[in-house]
Every structure is written in C-alpha cells, then in structure tokens.
Amino acid sequence: MKSTSIKKLIKDIQSRSLRLTVIGSGYVGLPTAALFAEAGFHVIAVDIKPEVVRAVSNGFSQINEPHLNEFISRNVQAGRLKATSNPIEALNQTNAVIISVQTPIDQNKNPILSFLMEALEDVGKNMKRGTLVVISSTVPPGTMLRKVKPKLESLSGLNADDEFYLAYVPERIAPGKALREFVESPRLVGSVGPNSTKIAVELFKTVCKKVIETDAATAEIAKLAENTFRDINIAFANQLALICEQSGVDVMEAIELANTHPRVNIHTLGPGVGGPCLPKDPYLLINRTRPTKHDVINAARRINDYMPKHIVKLILEALKKTGKNIRNSRIAIFGTAYKGNVDDSKLSPSKPIIHELIKLGAKTTVYDPHCNESFEAKKAKSLHDAIKDADCLAIITDHTEFKNLNLKKIKALMNEKPAIIDGRRIINPHIAEKLGFTYYGIGLGKPHKR
Ligand code: SAJ
Numbered sequence: 001m002k003s004t005s006i007k008k009l010i011k012d013i014q015s016r017s018l019r020l021t022v023i024g025s026g027y028v029g030l031p032t033a034a035l036f037a038e039a040g041f042h043v044i045a046v047d048i049k050p051e052v053v054r055a056v057s058n059g060f061s062q063i064n065e066p067h068l069n070e071f072i073s074r075n076v077q078a079g080r081l082k083a084t085s086n087p088i089e090a091l092n093q094t095n096a097v098i099i100s101v102q103t104p105i106d107q108n109k110n111p112i113l114s115f116l117m118e119a120l121e122d123v124g125k126n127m128k129r130g131t132l133v134v135i136s137s138t139v140p141p142g143t144m145l146r147k148v149k150p151k152l153e154s155l156s157g158l159n160a161d162d163e164f165y166l167a168y169v170p171e172r173i174a175p176g177k178a179l180r181e182f183v184e185s186p187r188l189v190g191s192v193g194p195n196s197t198k199i200a201v202e203l204f205k206t207v208c209k210k211v212i213e214t215d216a217a218t219a220e221i222a223k224l225a226e227n228t229f230r231d232i233n234i235a236f237a238n239q240l241a242l243i244c245e246q247s248g249v250d251v252m253e254a255i256e257l258a259n260t261h262p263r264v265n266i267h268t269l270g271p272g273v274g275g276p277c278l279p280k281d282p283y284l285l286i287n288r289t290r291p292t293k294h295d296v297i298n299a300a301r302r303i304n305d306y307m308p309k310h311i312v313k314l315i316l317e318a319l320k321k322t323g324k325n326i327r328n329s330r331i332a333i334f335g336t337a338y339k340g341n342v343d344d345s346k347l348s349p350s351k352p353i354i355h356e357l358i359k360l361g362a363k364t365t366v367y368d369p370h371c372n373e374s375f376e377a378k379k380a381k382s383l384h385d386a387i388k389d390a391d392c393l394a395i396i397t398d399h400t401e402f403k404n405l406n407l408k409k410i411k412a413l414m415n416e417k418p419a420i421i422d423g424r425r426i427i428n429p430h431i432a433e434k435l436g437f438t439y440y441g442i443g444l445g446k447p448h449k450r
Contacts, residue, residue, distance in 0.1 A: 005129075005130045006195050006198065006199060008130075009095070009096075009130065009132065009165070009199050009202075010198070010199060010202050012095070013199070013202045013203050013206065014202070016039070016040035016041050016206075018041060018095060018096055018132075018203070019041065019042045019043075019044075019093060019094035019095055019096070020033075020036055020041050020042070020043045020044070020094055020096045020097070020098065021043075021044050021046060021087070021090040021091055021093075021094040021096070021097040021098070022036070022043060022044070022045050022046065022097070022098045022100060023046045023087055023090075023097060023098070023099045023100065023101060023119045023122070023123070024046070024047065024099060024100040024101035024102070024115070024119070024137070025045040025046065025047035025052050025053075025056065025083065026047075026052075026063070026100070026101075026102065027063060027065070027173075027175050027178065027276065027344070028100045028136060028171045028173060028178075029045065029047070029098075029100035029101075029136075030045060030052075030056070030061055030063055030065075030068065030072070031065060031068060031173060031178040031179055031182055032098055032100055032136065032171070032182070033045040033056075033081060034061075034068060034071040034072050034075060034081065034179070035071070035179065035182055035183070035207050036098075036206070036207060037071070037075035037078075037080040037081040038071055038074070038075060038207075039206045039207050040080070040206075041080065041206075042079075042080050042094075043075075043080060043081050043082070044081075044082050044083070044084060044090040044093065044094060045081065045082070045083045045084075046083070046084055046085065046086070046087045046090050047083065047085060048085055049085075050085055052083070053083040053084060053085045055083075056072060056076065056081070056082075056083035057076070057082070057083050058076075059072060059073040059076040059077060060072055060073060063343075064342070064343040064370065065175065065176070065178050065179070066176065066177075066179070067179050068178070068179065071179065087119070087122040087123075087126075088122060088126050091122065091123060091126040091127060092126065095128065095130065095131055095132070096131065096132040096133075096134070096203065097123055097127070097131065097132070097133050097134070098134045098136050098169075099116065099119045099120070099123070099133070099134070099135050099136060099137060100136040100137055100171065101115040101116055101118075101119050101137050102115055102137070102276065103115065103116055103137050103138055103139055103284070104276075104280060105280045105283050105284070109280075109283040110283075110287065111139075111140050111283070111284050111287055113139070113140075113143070113147070115137075116135075116137055116139070116143075116148075117147075117151070120148060120151050120152060120155070121151075121155065123152065123155075124151060124152045124154070124155025124156050125155050125156070127152075127156055127158075127164060129158060129163050129164065130163070130164065130165075131164045131165070132164070132165040132166075132167075132196070132199050132200065132203065133152060133164065133165065133166045133167075134166075134167050134168075134169050134200055134203070135148055135166075135167075135168050135169070136169055136170060136171050138170060138171075138223055138224065138227075138277065138281055138284065139168075139220055139284070140220070140224075140284045140285070140287040140288060141217065141220045141221050141224070141284075141285065141287075141288060142217065142220070142288065143220060144166075144168045144190065144192060144216035144217065144220060145192065145216060145217060148166070148168075149166060149192055152164070152166065160192055160193060160196065161192060161193025161194070161195050161196045162193075162195070165193075165195060165196035165199050165200070166192045166193070166196050167189055167190060167191060167192065167196045167197060167199075167200035167216070168188075168189075168190030168191075168192070168216040168219050168220060169187060169188065169189050169190065169200060169204060169219075170188055170190070170219055170220070170222075170223035172185045172187070172188075172223075172226070173185070175275075175339075175342045175344060176339075176340075176341050176342050182207065182208065183207060183208060183209060184209060185208070186208070186209075186210040186211070186212050187204050187208040187210065187211050187212070188211075188212050188214060188219045188222060188223070189201050189204060189211055189212065189213050189214070189219070190214055190215060190216035190217070190218065190219025190220065191213060191214065191215050191216060192215075192216050197213055201213060221285070223281075224281050224282075224284055224285035225285070227277050227278050227281035227282070228281060228282040228285050228297055228300075230267065230278060231273055231278045231279075231281070231282050231297075231300050231301065231304060232282075232296060232297065232300040233265075233266065233267040234267045234268070234269070234270070234273055234278075234300075234304060235273075235299070235300035235301075235303040235304050236266060236267075236300075237251075237255060237266050237267050237268055237269040237270075238269045238270070238303050238304060238306075238307050239303050240254065240255065240266070240269065240443070241269040241442050241443030242310070242443075244443045244444070244445045245442075245443060245444065245445050245446075246445065247445050248445040248446065249445045250443070250444050250445065251269060251442075251443030251444070251445075252425055252443065252444075255268075255269075269425070269442055269443050270307065270349070270398075270423060270424055270442070271307050271308060271310075271311045271349040271350075271353065271396050271423035271424070271442065272304055272305065272307035272308045272311075272349030272352075273304040273307075273349070274338030274339065274345075274346065274347045274348040274349050274350075275338040275339060275344065275346055275347060275348075276344070276346045276347070279301075279304070279305075279347045280347075282297045282298075282300070282301055283301075285297065286298070307349060307442075308349045308350075308351075308352040308353045308356075309352070309356070310442070311349070311353050311394060311396070311421060311423050311442070312353055312356045312357065312360075314421045314440045314442070315331065315357070315362075315392055315394055315419075315421050316360075317440065318392060318419035318420075318421060318438050318440050319391065319392060319419065321419070321438050322391070322417040322418075322419055322438050323417065324391055324417070326357070326360045326361060326362050327360065327361035327362070328361060328362070328363060329362050329363065329391040329392060330362070330363045330364075330365070330389055330390045330391050330392075330415065331357055331362045331363070331364045331365070331390065331391065331392045331393075331394060332365050332366075332367065332380070332386040332387050332390040332392070332393045332394070333350060333353065333354060333357075333364060333365070333366045333367070333377065333386075333394050333396055334366075334367055334368070334383075334386070334393065334394065334395045334396060334397065334399075334402050335350060335366075335367075335368050335371075335395065335396040335397020335398075335399055335402065336348055336350040336351075336354075336366055336368045336371050336373040336374060336375060336396075336397065337350075337368055337370050337371040337373075337397050337399070338350075338397075339397065339398065340397055340398035340399045340400065340424075341370060341399055341400055342370060342371075343370045343371045343372075344371070345371050345373035345375075348373070348375075348396075348397075349396060349423075350366070350373075350375060350396045350397065351375045353394070353396060354366065354374075354375040354376065354377045355375065355376070357377075358376060358377065363378075364377040364378065365377060365378045365379070365380050365385075365386050365390070366378070366379055366380065366386065367379075367380040367382070367383055367385070367386035367387075368397065368399070369383075369399060369401050370399060371397075383401075384413065387410055387413045387414055388413050388414075389413075389414070389415050390413075390414050390415060390418070391414070391415045391417075391418065391419065392418070392419040392420070392421060393410065393414070393418070393419070393420050393421070394420075394421040394423060395420070395421070395422050395423050395424055395426060395427070396423045396424070397424070398424040398426055402424075402426060403426050405427065407427070407431060407432060407435050407437070408435060411435050411436060411437065417438065418436075418437055418438070419437060419438040419439070419440070420432055420437045420438070420439050420440070421440050421441075421442075422439065422440070422441040422442065422444075423442055424442075425441050425442060425443065425444070427439070427441070429441055429444060
C-alpha cells in the first residue's frame with residue numbers, strides 16, 4: 001500500500017500530473033511557483049495579500065525580479081499557474097505543497113514562527129493521505145523535528161514518511177537573480193525519512209540542476225550557516241574599513257590584495273547589512289543555544305548594525321569640514337533599497353541613517369529608481385530633484401544607475417562646497433576631489449594615495 005503510493009507520486013512527478021500548492025507568494029514563493037509551472041506542473045500560488053493574488057491571476061508579478069513576469073504570464077496563459085488567497089481551496093486540488101512563508105524576528109531577536117504555524121495549521125487540517133509537504137522557509141535549528149512534524153501528524157492523524165511525506169528544502173535564491181539561482185544552485189533536501197526524501201528529490205530534480213540529500217536538522221543549520229557566514233565576512237570587511245580609515249590606507253586596495261591569496265575571499269564593505277535574510281538568520285541560528293562569551297556571530301551583528309551610524313558620522317565630519325551645520329543642511333540620500341538593483345527596502349541601512357539625519361535637523365531627500373520607500377524623508381522624483389541645492393550626497397545603495405554618475409553635472413546642481421559620502425565606494429575619490437567635492441569614502445583612510 002505504502003510503496004504503491006510512493007511509486008505513484010514519483011510517476012506523477014515524472015509525468016507532471018502532480019499538482020502543487022505554494023503557500024507564500026513572496027520573493028521566494030513566487031519564483032518557486034513560476035519555475036515549477038514552467039517545468040510542466042499545475043501550480044496554485046497562495047498569498048494572503050489580495051493584490052498579489054490579483055497580479056498573478058492577471059499574469060504578472062508584483063515583485064520586481066528579472067524575467068519573473070515572462071514566466072508568470074506564460075504559465076498563467078497556459079493554464080498551469082493560478083493564484084488564490086484561500087489555501088484550503090488550493091490544498092483540495094493538489095497533492096504536494098511547498099511552504100515558503102516569512103520567518104522574521106521580533107524586537108528581542110526571537111523568531112516569529114506564527115506565519116509558518118498558520119500555514120501548517122491549514123495544511124495539517126486539509127491534507128490528504130500521500131501528500132508531500134516541503135518546508136522552504138528558513139527556520140531555527142530543530143524546527144522540523146520538534147515543531148513541524150508533530151504538528152502535521154497531530155492535525156492530520158497521519159504518520160510522516162508513511163502516510164504523508166515531509167522534507168526540508170531551504171531556499172538559496174538571492175533577489176535579483178532568483179530564477180537563475182533556483183535552477184543553478186545545488187539544492188539541499190533535508191530528510192525526515194527515506195520515503196519523503198526520495199519523493200522530494202524527484203520533485204526538485206525537475207527544476208534544480210543538482211540536489212543534495214542530508215537530514216532535516218543538518219539542512220536547517222547549513223542554511224543558517226550560509227547567511228551567517230556571509231554576515232560575519234561582511235562584518236570583517238566593515239571592521240577592516242574602520243581600521244583603514246584610521247591607518248591612512250584604502251580598504252578597497254587592501255582587500256583586493258588580500259583576495260589575491262588563493263584561500264582568501266573577503267566580502268565587500270558597505271553602509272550596513274540589510275534585507276530579509278542576513279540581518280536575522282544569525283539570530284535564528286543561535287536562538288536555542290546558551291549565551292557564550294566566545295561569540296563571533298553577535299559580534300558580527302554588532303559591527304554591521306554600527307555601520308549606518310558610521311555613515312552619519314562621516315556626513316557630520318564632511319559638513320564640519322565644509323563649514324556647515326547639519327541642522328538645515330540639505331542631504332541627498334541615494335538609495336533606500338537594501339542592495340543594488342532590487343526594490344526591497346526591508347531592514348535597509350538607509351532607514352537608521354535617514355531617521356538619524358532627520359532627528360539631527362537635516363533636510364533629507366531620497367532618490368531611488370527601484371524602490372518607493374522613503375523612510376519619512378522627502379522623496380525626489382528624479383536624480384536632478386534630489387541633488388538640487390544639496391550640501392551633501394550620501395550613496396547608500398549600489399544600484400547600477402549610481403555607478404556612473406556625472407559628477408560635473410551633480411556639482412553644478414549642488415550648493416557651494418558640496419560633499420559626497422560614498423557608502424559603497426562606487427565613486428573615484430580622485431575625480432571627485434579634483435572637481436571640488438569634499439569626498440569621504442567608507443574605508444578610505446586619508447591622506448590616500450594619489
Ligand atoms: N552586502 C555587503 N557586502 C557584501 C555583500 C552584501 O555589504 O559583500 C550587503 C548588501 O548590500 C545587503 C546585505 O548585505 O544589504 C544582504 O545582501 P546579500 O546579497 O548578501 O543577500 P540577500 O539577502 O539578498 O540574499 C541572501 C543570499 N545568501 C547568501 O549569499 C549566502 C541568498 O543566496 C539567500 O537565498 C538569501 O539570503 C535568503 O533568502 O536566505
């Protein structure tokens with residue numbers, strides 16, 4: 001009986017007759033739904049936000065992700081992709097479900113698992129025997145075995161890996177490259193049992209080039225380790241930047257040289273670390289462990305959280321140098337998105353920077369060609385509007401549009417004695433200074449080489 005059901009599921013995957021629900025149609029869920037539909041499955045994308053459901057039903061995405069619109073429109077037209085805000089309606093029509101809801105943290109840095117628990121409630125109460133349940137959300141260590149499995153078993157009255165199938169398949173896609181990375185990045189399948197693994201591997205093989213099997217607990221830690229490693233590496237680059245500023249050295253050159261060593265790969269410094277993942281995943285990783293003095297993870301978080309304050313410090317220094325006071329100075333902020341070429345401003349370093357500037361009495365204007373957020377500053381319609389009569393330009397996001405700025409034109413629009421604070425080191429300091437800007441680049445110790 002059991003082996004028939006496994007064989008049937010595998011056959012259904014191979015013939016694409018398996019029907020799939022994806023719960024949570026955000027930055028991860030929507031690319032997931034679109035790619036499985038593209039692979040030939042019938043997929044129902046579920047989201048609580050009516051505007052998301054409306055957009056997908058009309059064949060487009062509210063998320064600004066390269067090529068996602070094409071995939072959605074093609075698959076909606078082909079009848080393979082639908083959207084609904086009613087998970088039960090979707091679950092009744094499908095025999096596999098991928099849950100990709102958010103798992104943020106609260107003010108005390110503790111995980112908020114309520115979105116996941118609500119989704120599990122719907123799935124557990126409504127799933128049929130033989131359903132495959134995949135958790136794709138990032139979760140604290142131990143969640144699959146301690147929370148997800150018992151909850152689904154008790155709500156459904158079915159046994160995992162026997163009467164229904166369960167796997168942890170964490171996502172690894174970076175916004176801006178989501179579709180490509182979904183296919184190209186090796187995908188971890190965290191097992192709660194051999195039958196479940198077999199089926200989950202078969203399903204993900206239809207879209208991902210490489211699938212790696214492990215147990216669920218190890219996959220949970222591996223996923224969190226990836227983002228925590230990146231956060232720690234960036235914190236190291238940021239600390240190097242602070243060291244270089246005091247040592248009269250350019251951190252960009254120092255890192256470039258260090259990275260010529262075959263076993264060194266220092267990441268890029270910046271104005272802080274934002275986004276839906278890196279600022280919170282380290283806290284998920286250490287959530288259930290005893291506090292320890294020997295703690296690189298919290299130390300890295302502290303450094304990265306300090307960086308926005310450092311940007312404000314550089315702004316104050318530059319204004320002082322040009323004989324201006326922050327109160328009533330006009331500051332143009334370039335970028336509210338958390339990183340280049342995305343429209344997401346979640347936990348963006350721009351937020352604390354803008355709030356502090358407003359608190360200090362600066363007239364703050366923001367410009368972001370990708371992102372609507374302004375964090376209570378005045379929003380400029382164009383680069384020209386943002387920069388006009390500004391005393392200081394602070395570059396916070398590394399959007400492509402900011403990489404080749406016409407500094408001559410910018411200088412002509414700005415007030416006398418203009419300053420630039422380069423939080424992403426995308427401007428040539430020598431050119432800026434030659435044109436008469438007071439230039440402060442993060443990690444650029446002065447006097448720097450000419
Ligand atoms: N940043 C730096 N320096 C760097 C790299 C990034 O300051 O060298 C900053 C960015 O500007 C941004 C923040 O860090 O503010 C996060 O950007 P990111 O590109 O590192 O990460 P995300 O949040 O867009 O995506 C990450 C990715 N994880 C890794 O690369 C290990 C992605 O693969 C994950 O799928 C995603 O988190 C996730 O959802 O977990």
